[in-house]
Amino acid sequence: MYIPEANLQNILINLYILVSGIVFVYRETNPSTQLGYSKFTKFSKSNTMVPSKYGMLVIYFPSMILCLIGVLWSLSQPRHVKLVALFSLLHFVKRIYEVLFIHHYSGQSLFKDNITIACSYAGFSIIQLYFTSSVPKSRVNQFEILCGTLLYFFGEGLNHYHHLILADLRKDGSKEYKIPQGGLFNFIWCPHYLGEIIAFIAMSLLSQHISTLAFQSISILYLAVRAYNTRLWYEHKFGKIPKKACLVPGLF
Numbered sequence: 566m567y568i569p570e571a572n573l574q575n576i577l578i579n580l581y582i583l584v585s586g587i588v589f590v591y592r593e594t595n596p597s598t599q600l601g602y603s604k605f606t607k608f609s610k611s612n613t614m615v616p617s618k619y620g621m622l623v624i625y626f627p628s629m630i631l632c633l634i635g636v637l638w639s640l641s642q643p644r645h646v647k648l649v650a651l652f653s654l655l656h657f658v659k660r661i662y663e664v665l666f667i668h669h670y671s672g673q674s675l676f677k678d679n680i681t682i683a684c685s686y687a688g689f690s691i692i693q694l695y696f697t698s699s700v701p702k703s704r705v706n707q708f709e710i711l712c713g714t715l716l717y718f719f720g721e722g723l724n725h726y727h728h729l730i731l732a733d734l735r736k737d738g739s740k741e742y743k744i745p746q747g748g749l750f751n752f753i754w755c756p757h758y759l760g761e762i763i764a765f766i767a768m769s770l771l772s773q774h775i776s777t778l779a780f781q782s783i784s785i786l787y788l789a790v791r792a793y794n795t796r797l798w799y800e801h802k803f804g805k806i807p808k809k810a811c812l813v814p815g816l817f
């Protein structure tokens with residue numbers, strides 16, 4: 566991993582990422598400040614609500630366009646930069662495909678929270694590419710790039726597979742929540758989050774920059790808190806629930 570020199574610009578960018586990341590994680594620990602989408606939406610008369618499907622498109626579409634521009638820009642860059650740009654684009658294309666054709670949403674989301682998330686994804690997509698392109702070519706570790714590439718496809722595949730299982734729970738057209746089973750849902754509550762976490766680790770390896778790893782670690786913490794809240798949510802909704810870990814069997 567490349568550690569850049571501690572100049573003012575790098576310190577300020579990292580501080581900004583750290584503080585905003587901690588705010589996101591902290592918000593998730595408190596039910597009254599949780600981001601309002603999926604299971605955790607709280608209906609609000611004073612705020613604009615949009616159907617979840619549109620809310621999710623608002624979240625992902627700007628980042629997809631920015632990543633597309635990133636891919637075009639990266640054509641003149643070293644290979645690891647091209648890979649980060651391409652895999653970021655693939656991630657958002659996959660998410661938009663899933664929002665449009667896989668997920669069966671049941672509710673609404675808070676439009677202002679959709680905008681907040683969209684800005685954070687877009688900002689991070691740019692910063693991640695900036696970090697990656699600042700890694701000197703001589704410092705790139707090809708073994709880590711190979712591991713990152715394999716892990717990326719494994720993580721995204723795991724994530725997609727479990728999205729299909731969730732979608733299957735509503736294939737009869739119902740909007741009910743059920744206890745998910747099958748695949749890693751037999752052992753953990755949020756295998757789709759685990760898949761995304763593996764993809765986060767992959768992107769850190771591909772980026773080769775310590776600040777990408779730091780930021781992705783905050784995203785992992787965010788998903789860990791959300792996975793914990795998801796288990797509490799199932800407990801609250803169904804009463805007696807199967808004994809399963811949130812994310813990693815035997816660990817958490």
Ligand SMILES: NC(=O)c1ccc[n+]([C@@H]2O[C@H](COP(=O)([O-])OP(=O)(O)OC[C@H]3O[C@@H](n4cnc5c(N)ncnc54)[C@H](OP(=O)(O)O)[C@@H]3O)[C@@H](O)[C@H]2O)c1
Pocket residue numbers: 602603604617668669670671672724731732734735741742743744745757758761784787788791
């Ligand atoms: N990068 C990040 O910081 C970040 C943050 C959050 C999520 N994500 C990723 O985005 C993806 C989606 O996250 P999410 O939090 O929206 O996932 P989610 O709450 O599990 O919802 C995914 C889809 O499955 C449905 N669903 C969930 N549980 C269900 C159940 N028990 N029975 C029937 N249907 C169910 C949801 O419907 P409803 O909409 O009706 O609930 C929704 O359509 C995840 O793979 C995650 O990794 C990334």
